[in-house]
Amino acid sequence: MNQLAESVLGLSDEAILAETHEAGSDPEQEAERTRLVLRQASKVIDGVSNRLLNLGHAINPNDWRYGQWAYHNKCLYCGSSVSFTTATGEMRGEAFEGLCPESDQYAIRRRKASRCV
Amino acid sequence: MARLLSFVDARPQFASPKSALLVENDKSLLNYLKRCLKDEGYAVRIAANSDDGFRLYRDYAPFNVVLIDYYVPQIKEFTIDLLAPRQTNGTALAMAIREIKPSQRMIIAALGGYWNASELLLPRELMHIPVLIDILKLHSLLERIEVEQAIEALTDSELQRLQRFAEFRVRGLGRAARGRTWEDLLSEAQFRTFIGTGATREGRHWNKHVDIVWHLTGAMRSISNCWKRQFTEKEAYLISELPIRDAEGQEQSLLDNVPSGHLAADERLIEKDEEEHVFTAVKDDLEATQVLHGLLEGLKKNEIMSKYGLGDKEYAAVVKRILKLLGRGNGGSKW
Numbered sequence: 382m383n384q385l386a387e388s389v390l391g392l393s394d395e396a397i398l399a400e401t402h403e404a405g406s407d408p409e410q411e412a413e414r415t416r417l418v419l420r421q422a423s424k425v426i427d428g429v430s431n432r433l434l435n436l437g438h439a440i441n442p443n444d445w446r447y448g449q450w451a452y453h454n455k456c457l458y459c460g461s462s463v464s465f466t467t468a469t470g471e472m473r474g475e476a477f478e479g480l481c482p483e484s485d486q487y488a489i490r491r492r493k494a495s496r497c498v
Numbered sequence: 499m500a501r502l503l504s505f506v507d508a509r510p511q512f513a514s515p516k517s518a519l520l521v522e523n524d525k526s527l528l529n530y531l532k533r534c535l536k537d538e539g540y541a542v543r544i545a546a547n548s549d550d551g552f553r554l555y556r557d558y559a560p561f562n563v564v565l566i567d568y569y570v571p572q573i574k575e576f577t578i579d580l581l582a583p584r585q586t587n588g589t590a591l592a593m594a595i596r597e598i599k600p601s602q603r604m605i606i607a608a609l610g611g612y613w614n615a616s617e618l619l620l621p622r623e624l625m626h627i628p629v630l631i632d633i634l635k636l637h638s639l640l641e642r643i644e645v646e647q648a649i650e651a652l653t654d655s656e657l658q659r660l661q662r663f664a665e666f667r668v669r670g671l672g673r674a675a676r677g678r679t680w681e682d683l684l685s686e687a688q689f690r691t692f693i694g695t696g697a698t699r700e701g702r703h704w705n706k707h708v709d710i711v712w713h714l715t716g717a718m719r720s721i722s723n724c725w726k727r728q729f730t731e732k733e734a735y736l737i738s739e740l741p742i743r744d745a746e747g748q749e750q751s752l753l754d755n756v757p758s759g760h761l762a763a764d765e766r767l768i769e770k771d772e773e774e775h776v777f778t779a780v781k782d783d784l785e786a787t788q789v790l791h792g793l794l795e796g797l798k799k800n801e802i803m804s805k806y807g808l809g810d811k812e813y814a815a816v817v818k819r820i821l822k823l824l825g826r827g828n829g830g831s832k833w
Contacts, residue, residue, distance in 0.1 A: 382670025389662040390715060394655035401658055412654035415661045415684070419649050422685035426692060427626055434625075442638070445693050452689070467689045468682040 425470040432472065433463060437481035458483035516540045516644075519558070521551035521591060522567040527609060531565060531636070538640050539706075548572045548591040555595055560602060563643055565630075566591055568608040568618060592624050603643045605630050641704070645691050648710040656711050660684060663715050667722040674729035687717035779823045785816045786823070 389397065401408040433440055438456040440463065445452040451464040451473070459482050461475035518540040522528040528544060535542045543558060545551035548570050555564065572587040588606060595602050607630040608618055618629060628639050652660075664680035671678075687702070691713065694701040702717045704710065773794070780786040785808070792802035803813050 382666050386663045386666035386670065386719075389659055389666065390712075392659070394653070397655050397658045397662065400662075408654055408658060411661060412657040415657040416652070418681045418684055419652075419688055422688045423646065423649075423692075425685075426689060431625055442693060445689075467685045468678070 421470075422467055425465065425467060428470065429463070429465050429472055433476060436476065436479065437483075438463070438476045439481075456481055456483075516562045517558075517560075518542045519545070519551065519554055519561045519564040521545045521548060521565070521570050521588070522607065523547060523570050524567070527567075527607075530633070531607070534633075534636055535565070535640075538637070546570075548587040551591050552594055555598070559595075560599060562603065562647065563640065564592075564595060564602060564604045566604060566606055568606050568629075586619070589619075589621060589624060592627065593621060596623060603647070605636075605639055605643075609633055641694070642692055644706070645688075645694075645704055645710070648704075649688065652711070659711060660714055664718055667718055671722055671726055671729075674726045676725075676729065678725070683718050683722060684714070686721050687714045690717055690721070776820075780820055783816075783819060783823070785812070786820045789813070789816045790820065 392400070398408045401411050430440075430442065433456070437458075438461070439458055440454045440456060445454050447453075448464070451466045451471075453462065453464045453474075455462055456476050459476075461478075461481070463472070463474035463476040465472045516539055518535045520528065520531055520535060520542055522531060522544070523546045528546070532542050532544060540562065543554050543561075545554050548566075549572055551564075551566065551570070555561070566588045568586055568588040570586075570588045570591070572590075592604055592606060595604065604627050606618070606620070606624070606627055609630065620627070620629075628642070630636055630639060661680060661684070664683045668675050668678060668680045668683055690702040691704050694703040702713070702720070704713045776790060777787065780790060785806070788806045789802055789808075792805060797805065799813065803809065808816065
């Protein structure tokens with residue numbers, strides 16, 4: 382299987398599209414499906430960051446650690462934990478349970494501001 | 499190796515001129531940021547106020563990235579609409595640019611001693627825009643933007659190649675995939691590329707001299723190998739394969755845990771153990787063994803005495819010997 386995977390890299394653009402077509406799939410639809418997967422993964426990451434930001438938590442985006450099934454990080458201010466899975470976008474951890482006790486006043490101000498504009 | 503090189507050469511590198519618009523009024527910061535952007539390979543246009551920034555954007559858009567100072571001043575021409583309440587010139591410019599091109603990548607720079615992004619007042623529409631608080635993070639922000647742009651620029655055939663590669667790698671994992679799909683593998687590779695600039699071992703730094711497809715397939719190869727290493731063949735496939743351990747941590751056979759149909763099976767097992775123990779203890783005493791057999795058969799005292807020809811005193815002496823041999827007193831003994 383791994384060798385088959387490697388062989389895909391050697392195929393020309395036409396050949397890979399033709400192969401998809403021969404398999405009975407629409408190459409455009411399949412490409413769009415892959416595009417959606419990539420966009421979704423990007424949204425998951427932004428979703429986690431925005432949710433944490435709104436709660437006043439701050440994480441180092443380069444400090445995600447991979448566990449068995451999820452990525453883990455910690456709020457730089459209050460130390461509360463946060464984790465999420467790239468596959469399902471499921472978010473867990475103390476950080477999502479409430480405002481960051483170290484910077485909650487800023488988060489409230491920010492949310493009020495976003496309602497004003 | 500030759501195939502690798504031909505594949506890499508077959509596609510134009512992401513070295514095409516990148517452009518950036520920098521809107522910053524602080525001269526020293528402007529020069530520093532300009533130099534940083536140039537070092538990253540960007541051709542930079544600069545503006546010292548939001549109106550000039552807006553004009554430059556209108557005339558030269560699109561840019562790969564627009565970097566706007568949160569507190570950049572505005573001159574009095576009001577090229578941009580009057581500010582909404584609690585909006586800064588920087589956010590107003592970002593909103594105006596968003597009106598022209600919603601997908602324009604932007605960074606809001608707030609380098610004036612803020613602790614974190616939540617201190618800034620950003621309109622809801624700009625909440626997704628990365629905020630630069632720490633100037634040292636500029637490199638990783640730009641890298642994230644570049645990865646996103648490279649992924650967005652993927653052609654149908656490149657996307658197909660990524661999908662097929664991921665499919666085969668996951669199928670090759672077999673049980674080691676543990677329910678993961680090709681989508682999971684691809685998403686994982688993308689995420690690790692996003693965090694790739696950091697010092698974490700999970701991150702996958704994208705070397706811009708390498709095609710993004712080649713990079714993502716390399717990441718998928720590495721991740722799937724890692725999944726395989728984490729999987730052990732002993733891993734349970736069915737619930738019935740889960741190892742069962744007793745209180746002392748000893749692995750038990752499943753058969754050990756098949757319940758007996760007998761209602762008092764446990765008690766019977768304990769009794770059997772005790773019987774063996776008692777008969778072993780009195781094995782050299784014929785009369786004691788006989789009395790024990792009689793008791794086990796459910797015979798009464800008189801029946802035992804009659805069966806084995808024992809008198810009253812002899813029977814009492816035999817029972818005494820049995821108890822002595824077993825080291826137990828009369829109290830609580832069923833004998």
